[in-house]
Amino acid sequence: MLKKMINPLVVSAIALLPLMSACSSDTSKTESTSTKTAAKEAPAAQKSAPVEAVANDEFDYKLEPKQVSENVWCFFGALDMPTQENGGNMSNNCYIKTKDQWVLWDTGASYIYAKQAYAAMSKIADLPVKTVLLSHEHDDHWLGNNYYKEVHGANIVGPESINKNYHDGDVTRMFRILAENQIRGTKIIPVDEWHDGSYKFNIGGVDFEYMSVGNGHSVSDYFLYMPSEKAIFAGDLVMNGRITSNRDGSVMGQIEALETMNTREWTTMIPGHGFIIDEKADDESIMYFTLMRDRVEEAMDNDIDSIGIVEAVPLEEFKDKKMYDLLHALNVSRAYMEFDMGLPEHEVIH
Numbered sequence: 576m577l578k579k580m581i582n583p584l585v586v587s588a589i590a591l592l593p594l595m596s597a598c599s600s601d602t603s604k605t606e607s608t609s610t611k612t613a614a615k616e617a618p619a620a621q622k623s624a625p626v627e628a629v630a631n632d633e634f635d636y637k638l639e640p641k642q643v644s645e646n647v648w649c650f651f652g653a654l655d656m657p658t659q660e661n662g663g664n665m666s667n668n669c670y671i672k673t674k675d676q677w678v679l680w681d682t683g684a685s686y687i688y689a690k691q692a693y694a695a696m697s698k699i700a701d702l703p704v705k706t707v708l709l710s711h712e713h714d715d716h717w718l719g720n721n722y723y724k725e726v727h728g729a730n731i732v733g734p735e736s737i738n739k740n741y742h743d744g745d746v747t748r749m750f751r752i753l754a755e756n757q758i759r760g761t762k763i764i765p766v767d768e769w770h771d772g773s774y775k776f777n778i779g780g781v782d783f784e785y786m787s788v789g790n791g792h793s794v795s796d797y798f799l800y801m802p803s804e805k806a807i808f809a810g811d812l813v814m815n816g817r818i819t820s821n822r823d824g825s826v827m828g829q830i831e832a833l834e835t836m837n838t839r840e841w842t843t844m845i846p847g848h849g850f851i852i853d854e855k856a857d858d859e860s861i862m863y864f865t866l867m868r869d870r871v872e873e874a875m876d877n878d879i880d881s882i883g884i885v886e887a888v889p890l891e892e893f894k895d896k897k898m899y900d901l902l903h904a905l906n907v908s909r910a911y912m913e914f915d916m917g918l919p920e921h922e923v924i925h
């Protein structure tokens with residue numbers, strides 16, 4: 576198994592100290608698990624799951640699952656921002672087959688997306704979805720939740736931050752951008768259950784580890800590890816083929832999360848965005864964040880200020896990646912802020 580090591584930070588002790596203390600509380604990991612469950616019981620399934628692919632005038636996502644290992648199929652979204660052209664289908668999510676149910680990793684950008692994903696998967700195995708696990712709070716990854724709750728009675732496991740930061744009726748990015756026949760039926764519902772640290776469980780004979788890594792890409796990130804298939808579901812802690820959006824992220828939290836993932840034995844890794852799923856899956860993410868760390872620190876040591884930092888750290892190695900022009904400058908500015916003053920208070924921007 577390829578073990579990926581990330582070189583130690585080469586900065587002055589003065590620059591490093593406030594940084595470490597800023598990160599330690601968010602990314603501290605413990606093997607002990609605390610588990611919390613929402614007070615309300617999940618409602619029972621109201622009706623049986625539909626199998627028709629596209630109803631009436633609904634947007635047709637034309638979803639085709641790709642089998643990535645023996646019991647895992649994933650849907651891969653476009654390397655783009657959400658638009659009406661892609662219907663918000665620009666992130667990855669996966670179906671994991673167990674003896675008596677599908678276990679899901681993320682649910683996509685809308686109710687209609689989720690319904691069509693299930694219709695495609697039910698042709699592979701006619702199993703219900705009883706467990707949904709979420710990677711993080713960005714809405715391209717979980718607005719399909721209410722389909723699986725309403726139709727399958729699924730238990731939704733995700734970050735508690737979704738319950739704090741998103742409420743029924745909030746107009747999130749997808750509600751603003753998508754067309755009516757794409758977002759129709761989508762409703763923000765709370766997660767039922769959340770966990771800190773390493774949460775290990777077995778469903779239908781399959782072992783899983785749902786691992787919390789604190790503030791990496793977002794305010795609260797998780798990855799899912801499936802030892803039987805040596806598979807890691809990385810969420811947005813890993814992207815390839817495109818630049819990440821570090822708008823809520825932490826360079827140091829990301830590096831630590833990538834290191835934690837690489838302590839597990841894996842051969843397949845599913846990024847939150849991107850198509851590379853073999854042992855090279857996280858190479859771009861490791862390179863982007865280590866270069867970002869080293870070059871922003873170096874520029875700061877050379878007295879480059881917050882105005883000059885974007886020009887000083889172009890990371891030209893990534894300039895041909897998708898979304899570089901849109902996101903890289905913002906990522907550099909946030910890295911400067913993190914290294915200068917620590918991460919700001921999480922601002923929820925729907």
Ligand SMILES: [Zn+2]
Pocket residue numbers: 711713792793811
């Ligand atoms: Zn994200």
